[in-house]
Amino acid sequence: MTWNPGADVVEVTRGPQQAGGAGGFYRAFGETLRGLKTTLGELASPVTTVQYPEEKIPVYPRFRGRHRLHVFEDSGLEKCVGCSLCAAACPADCIRVVAAENTPENRVSAGERYAAVYEINMSRCIFCGYCEIACPFDAITMGNDYELSDYNRSDLIFTKEMLLAEPLERAPLRAMGE
Amino acid sequence: MNAPLAVVGYYEPWWMMIIKSLVVFAIGLQLVPIVLMMERKILGRFQNRYGPNRVGPFGAMTPLADIIKLLSKEEFHPRTSIGWLFTLAPILSIVSAIAALALVPFGNVQDIFGTPTGLYGIDVSIGPLYVFAFGAIAFYGVMLGGWSSGSKYSFLGSMRAAAQLISYEVAQGMALVGVVITAQTLSLTEIVEAQAGMWYVVPQFVGFLIFMVASFAETNRPPFDLVEADAELVGGYMTEYGGGRFALYYFAEYLNVIVVSGLATTMFLGGWMLPFGIDAPGWVDPFVVIAKILIFVVFFIWVRATLPRLRYDQLMSFGWKVLLPLSTLNVLATAIIVVVTD
Secondary structure: OOOOOHHHOOOOOOOOOOOOHHHHHHHHHHHHHHHHHHHHHHHHOOOOOOOOOOOOOOEOOOOOOOEEEOEOOOOOOEOOOOOOHHHHHOOOOOEEEEEEEOOOOOOOEOOOEEEEEEEEEOOOOOOOOHHHHHOOOOOEEEOOOOOOOOOOHHHHEEOHHHHHOOOOOOOOEOOOOO | OOOOOOOEEEOOOHHHHHHHHHHHHHHHHHHHHHHHHHHHHHHHHHOOOOOOOOOOHHHOOHHHHHHHHHHOOOOOOOOOOOHHHHHHHHHHHHHHHHHHHOOOOOOOEEEEOOEEEEOOOOEEOOHHHHHHHHHHHHHHHHHHHHHHOOOHHHHHHHHHHHHHHHHHHHHHHHHHHHHHHHHOOOOHHHHHHHOOOOOOOOOOHHHHHHHHHHHHHHOOOOOOHHHOOHHHHOOHHHOOOOHHHHHHHHHHHHHHHHHHHHHHHHHHOOOOOOHHHOOOOHHHHHHHHHHHHHHHHHHHHHHHHHOOOOOHHHHHHHHHHHHHHHHHHHHHHHHHHHHHHO
């Protein structure tokens, strides 16, 4: 006894039946010519390739690239006070901060303490930007640079000096409204 | 006394034959990198990209880099392969392709160093038959290569090649019969001369279309590249090949495209003749032929950029059920017209 599918059967809707035989052959020939015309149009249209190392697509202002550490422009003191909130917020656990006391002879930051060691392991960083959010003094921000590849892992540990310095090759930034 | 297999239409002193064969060989092999580069650049433009442009100006040295890379690689040999056949197969492929190139006429008889010289490898009285004979030998290159590799993908590829090439060679040959009937000669130079009034692409248009479609299948070009079908067969019969042997297969493939284009030029586009009855000096002839060959090559690339690969049963039924009856009808109609008007 055959199984009765009942009301669950869905009617298959098919497109209009195309002509077979000689008519179908004629249609296939015409469709081939139409395809050839389409590709010829693509031949005339401009190339969309970006020649990457020579030309770069500018990044958006909120692009999360390599971190930067900042200093006060007037006094030249570091904004970072070594509070380690960024390291606590980091989900990839790639930031290492060792704080030290500021003394009148050796004044590095504006606060009570400063970061004696500030390292970011770029091979672990996931570029989530939580460090930027956690920072109470806007001392660390995400920059625009994304060309971070290197030949060995130890070179990817960025020290405080590297993060404070201007990047050597800057990624182009998109202007407003671009 | 045995009868000769073919009457040679015109021949020169032996030293001229040697020079000529060297020149034809050199030109033929120079065309291959040009066609390779054209393919990659033009296909890139069809897909809105540049194509290779890093090696040399505009990437012009890319084929050279490719060849150096391939020739400096290891001549790898799978353990399951049959040694001497594995080595022989690509050689068969390229030898037959180069031998077929000898037939393509690049110009009429010219006066060089006081010796009348035909600007072609050889002019025999069985022109198209010679080409098809070497085309048939080229099958052995493909089939032996696939079979002796001892790999299932190579084997599947060569089985497909056998079925496809044989079924399309029939239609291709039949398409040329119409031209031969109209020109009433099998010599390729005489066929070109018979087109002085009108190129055969006009009266033999159906034959031309069938010949072109069958040529795509013969040279394993898309949309009939089931033999190589990267998506399902890895690389077809040449899966196990690498280094110099792969280079031979690759060269043979592109040389076949050039030979088929040259044959189409000779048979349908009036060989070395310029359109509208323009009478050019003799030294222009080879350039005219090469230009026409390159136009055909561009068409091959254009079709490759357009059409997707056919399914295998579609390919076979198209060959046997559409092309073969159509070409037979074409031959019949041509024969009747020639007899009635004669």
